[in-house]
Amino acid sequence: MPYPTNADLPPSVRSHLPEHAQDIYREAFNHAFAAHAGEARQEEAAHRIAWAAVKHAYVKVGNTIDSNRNDCALETNQDRVGRAHGRRSRSVALKAAMRVA
Numbered sequence: 198m199p200y201p202t203n204a205d206l207p208p209s210v211r212s213h214l215p216e217h218a219q220d221i222y223r224e225a226f227n228h229a230f231a232a233h234a235g236e237a238r239q240e241e242a243a244h245r246i247a248w249a250a251v252k253h254a255y256v257k258v259g260n261t262i263d264s265n266r267n268d269c270a271l272e273t274n275q276d277r278v279g280r281a282h283g284r285r286s287r288s289v290a291l292k293a294a295m296r297v298a
Contacts, residue, residue: 218255226243
């Protein structure tokens, strides 16, 4: 069943992902659900594809996710890769530049 809005997503998705990641999940799920129409495991495949799409854009930081917060500990892959190569993320670099100015 496709999800028209983020509010329609399963609670496990809504409680663990920030709004932008929910958008990614919903769009990927809906596309995969339509692409796998008629297959026995259509919904299962759509959920796996949607989670893969989120994991492509976000990475979990730390070992746990604080379920009391709406914005779980996620960062973009761009930020993670930048740190791995000794670079600051764009937002950190912009904040530093604003302090200097």
